Amino acid sequence: MAGSTAKTTRNLTLVATLALGLSACFRPLYGPTASGAPLSAVLASIQVEPARTAQGQERLGHYLRSELVFDLDGSGTPAEKKYRLTLIASESVQTPIVSSVTGRAESATLVGTASYKVQTLAGDRTITEGVAQGTATYDRSAQRFASLRAARDAEIRLAKLLSDQIKTRVAAILATQP
Secondary structure: OHHHHHHHHHHHHHHHHHHHHHHHOOOOOEEEEEOOOOOHHHHHEEEEEOOOOOOOHHHHHHHHHHHHHHHHHOOOOOOOOOOEEEEEEEEEEEOEEEOOOOOOOOEEEEEEEEEEEEEEOOOOOOEEEEEEEEEEEEEEEOOOHHHHHHHHHHHHHHHHHHHHHHHHHHHHHHHHOO
């Protein structure tokens, strides 16, 4: 019994020592950045350019840019811009469920993709780039206005989802920049 207790104590001590050593490897995302500036100030220094979209998909680009401007600097206080965020957004609609009686789609899935690139304001250095993807579903109705409103609400939800992904990824990179 005493040998088992000693082994358990030794294992717990080993785990505690490893955990203590690894605790210095983690940095809270919304704490001070590597440069010492608050992350909110660094995010506020990003200038969000209008999103490039295909013709007919401008609304998603508008919603995405608006969400990013608010997410990155919702304070309304003008900040000196140091970075430029460029976006290319696209969307498509998939209709997986079709009524066998009416031949109409009963629901739809809006699939969105946003490519982003963060560069210095001068454009001489790329900080990060990537692609965010997301989906939003909505019900279609025989009433035309209800279907259009549901589709627009799905676009807004999709823009919020893509904006959140982009903000989190950019914040993770900028938090480590000196």
